[in-house]
Amino acid sequence: MNRSTRRFPLLQVALCSGVVAATAASTLFGPGRAVRAALQDSPKTVIDEAWQIVNREYVDGTFNKNDWKAVRQSLLSKNYTSKQEAYEALRVALKRLDDPYTRFMDPKQYEALSNQTSGELSGVGIRLELDEKTKALTVVEPLENSPAIRAGVQSGDRIMAINGRSTKGMSVEDASGLIRGEVGTKVTLKIGRNGANEFNLPLTRARIELQTVRYSLRQEGKNRIGYIRLNEFSSHASEQMQRAIQALTAQKVDGFVLDLRGNPGGLLQASIEISRMWLDKGAIVRTVDRRGGSDEMSANRTALTKLPLAIIVDGNSASSSEILTGALKDNGRATVVGSQTFGKALVQSVHSLSDGSGLAVTIAHYYTPKGTDISQKGITPDIKVDLTDEQRQYLATNPKLIGTKQDPQYARALSVLEKTALARPGASSQQSRVNFVAR
Numbered sequence: 001m002n003r004s005t006r007r008f009p010l011l012q013v014a015l016c017s018g019v020v021a022a023t024a025a026s027t028l029f030g031p032g033r034a035v036r037a038a039l040q041d042s043p044k045t046v047i048d049e050a051w052q053i054v055n056r057e058y059v060d061g062t063f064n065k066n067d068w069k070a071v072r073q074s075l076l077s078k079n080y081t082s083k084q085e086a087y088e089a090l091r092v093a094l095k096r097l098d099d100p101y102t103r104f105m106d107p108k109q110y111e112a113l114s115n116q117t118s119g120e121l122s123g124v125g126i127r128l129e130l131d132e133k134t135k136a137l138t139v140v141e142p143l144e145n146s147p148a149i150r151a152g153v154q155s156g157d158r159i160m161a162i163n164g165r166s167t168k169g170m171s172v173e174d175a176s177g178l179i180r181g182e183v184g185t186k187v188t189l190k191i192g193r194n195g196a197n198e199f200n201l202p203l204t205r206a207r208i209e210l211q212t213v214r215y216s217l218r219q220e221g222k223n224r225i226g227y228i229r230l231n232e233f234s235s236h237a238s239e240q241m242q243r244a245i246q247a248l249t250a251q252k253v254d255g256f257v258l259d260l261r262g263n264p265g266g267l268l269q270a271s272i273e274i275s276r277m278w279l280d281k282g283a284i285v286r287t288v289d290r291r292g293g294s295d296e297m298s299a300n301r302t303a304l305t306k307l308p309l310a311i312i313v314d315g316n317s318a319s320s321s322e323i324l325t326g327a328l329k330d331n332g333r334a335t336v337v338g339s340q341t342f343g344k345a346l347v348q349s350v351h352s353l354s355d356g357s358g359l360a361v362t363i364a365h366y367y368t369p370k371g372t373d374i375s376q377k378g379i380t381p382d383i384k385v386d387l388t389d390e391q392r393q394y395l396a397t398n399p400k401l402i403g404t405k406q407d408p409q410y411a412r413a414l415s416v417l418e419k420t421a422l423a424r425p426g427a428s429s430q431q432s433r434v435n436f437v438a439r
Contacts, residue, residue: 042080043080043082043085043086044075044076044080044086045354045355046083046086046087046090046354046355046357047089047090048075048076049353049359050090050094050104050359051068051072051075051093053351053361054068054094054102054359054361057361057363058102058361058362058363059290059346059362059363059365060097060290061290061291063096063097064096064097064098064099066096071093071096074093075090075093083355087104087106087357090104091103099362101344101346101360101362102348102361102362103359104358105357105359105360106357107356107357107358109358110352110353110356110357110358111356113350113358114358116232116266117235117267118234118235118236119209119210119212119232119237120208120209120210120236121207122180122181122182122183122205122206122207122208123179123180123205123206124146124147124148124153124189124203124205124206124208125142125143125144125145125146125147125149125206125208126139126140126142126143126148126153126179127139127141127143128175128176129172130171131158135169136158136160136167136192137158137172138156138158138159139153139154139155139156139157139158140155142154142155143208143209143210143211145209147203147206151201151203153189153191154193156194157193158191158192158193159189159191159192160198161189162175162178162179162188162189162190163187163188164188164190165178180205181205182205183205183206183207184204184205185204185205186202186204187202187205188200188201188202189203209236210234210236211240212230212232212233212236212237212240213229213230213231213240213241213243214228214229215227215228215244216403217248217251217253218403220405220414220418221418223254223255223417223418224251224252224253225255225257225414225417226244226255226257226307227403227410228241228244228245228248228257228258228259229259229402229403230274230321231262232263232264232265232266233265233270233274233320233321234266234267234270235270237266237267237274238274238277242304245277246304249304249305253307254307254308254417255307255309255310255417256307256308256309256310257309257310257311257312257403257413257414257417258278258309258310258311258312258334259311259312259403260312260313260317260325261312261316261317261338261409262314262316262317263316263318263320264316264319264321265318265319265321265322265344266319266320267320268320268323268347270320271284271285271321271323271324272323274324275299275324275327275328276299276302276303277305278305278309278328278334279299279303279327279328279331279333280299280301280302280303280306281298281299282299282327282330282369283297283298283299283331283369284297284323284369285297285323285326285327285366285367285368285369286366286367286369286371287347287364287367288364288365288366288367289363289364290363295364299331309333309335310334310335310336310337310417311324311328311329311335311336311413312337312409312410312413313325313336313339313341313379313381314338314339314341315339315340315341315342315378316342317338318342318343319344321341321342322342322378322379325341325379326369327368327369330368330369330370331369335382335383335413335416335417336381336382337382337383337413337416338381338384338385338409339386339387339409340378340380340381341378341379342378343374343378344375345365345366345367345373345375346362346364346365346375347362347363347364347365348360348361348362348363349361349363383412383416385409385412387408391408395407
């Protein structure tokens with residue numbers, strides 16, 4: 001989970017990383033011109049940038065009982081023949097903190113994280129899979145507002161070649177790498193479609209917003225249930241969640257199931273904004289930095305709905321997922337169903353470094369509204385439903401059954417809504433529905 005440093009408001013990482021890097025660059029070499037000149041354009045530059053950030057912001061002021069100044073001296077006393085050698089030395093030094101979340105990323109890794117948290121990528125907007133029977137790369141779906149959907153790409157289309165290169169034997173990952181590219185550049189896909197001859201389709205790459213929120217209306221007996229699955233807390237997650245809640249409310253649902261299974265987290269601010277969509281009042285989360293400085297984020301009476309809510313979680317629901325779950329659970333806003341969550345109660349800031357690499361550094365510890373420290377323990381669901389290995393395998397091989405009555409955790413969440421909130425006097429769809437608030 002990422003957040004900005006304490007010098008700035010809680011903004012998306014993409015908005016503050018450049019400012020942070022510029023601030024670091026102005027102080028990282030110390031007062032001496034000789035030191036500044038020696039480090040200029042050398043692999044040591046990135047090492048010292050990273051050291052300065054950790055020295056200034058790391059959550060543990062003892063640096064896991066390491067002499068952090070001695071670590072800097074050791075790092076800068078060595079001669080590095082390449083950036084890769086310097087990168088490895090920095091990674092070794094960071095391991096002394098014994099914190100897997102404080103980590104160095106080379107330029108490719110940092111770019112991947114930036115794309116992940118931004119919720120965007122540059123490409124043509126198709127989801128691919130490898131057909132088990134034919135072994136052909138097949139379009140699962142074209143994404144909304146993408147070059148692919150505008151060009152008429154259809155679910156079930158086969159990608160036979162990319163820029164003239166056959167996709168036979170090619171993995172989904174390799175194909176995706178060839179299809180992605182800079183905005184405005186072109187790529188040609190050879191399409192195979194049932195009932196038609198193969199044809200070449202030229203496409204211009206564009207910036208694609210990834211769907212992290214998927215939703216649908218489920219008629220479950222007499223009840224209309226709004227099912228929402230949130231895969232990650234990216235920079236677009238809040239606006240996508242708002243659209244989902246509003247669309248389902250307009251369809252006169254009686255209650256909601258929010259599925260956070262497998263959600264590893266993401267941006268702290270996104271978790272706060274989404275919490276406020278469900279929670280009208282009450283605390284959301286409290287963060288504490290290494291100096292004991294405390295920040296508490298609360299709801300601000302902008303909830304979009306007060307309809308009954310059940311949340312499904314599992315052991316891979318982490319970080320921002322746990323902030324949202326903890327806020328709604330502690331405030332009595334939702335019933336939590338599923339397995340014990342992951343247990344990550346740390347906040348990271350992400351910084352870009354001068355050569356395009358990056359650093360994630362743990363800057364704070366967080367607590368749920370009731371003051372619970374979930375670190376390495378996770379959140380215990382109100383109703384525990386652990387899947388057997390056989391059930392997990394069945395759902396993994398039949399993903400279309402996730403969020404149906406053949407999914408034991410979803411089925412139990414439905415049961416909770418039916419037996420409690422939806423069954424209460426005065427909780428019918430007409431009586432309990434509220435007007436949502438524009439944000």
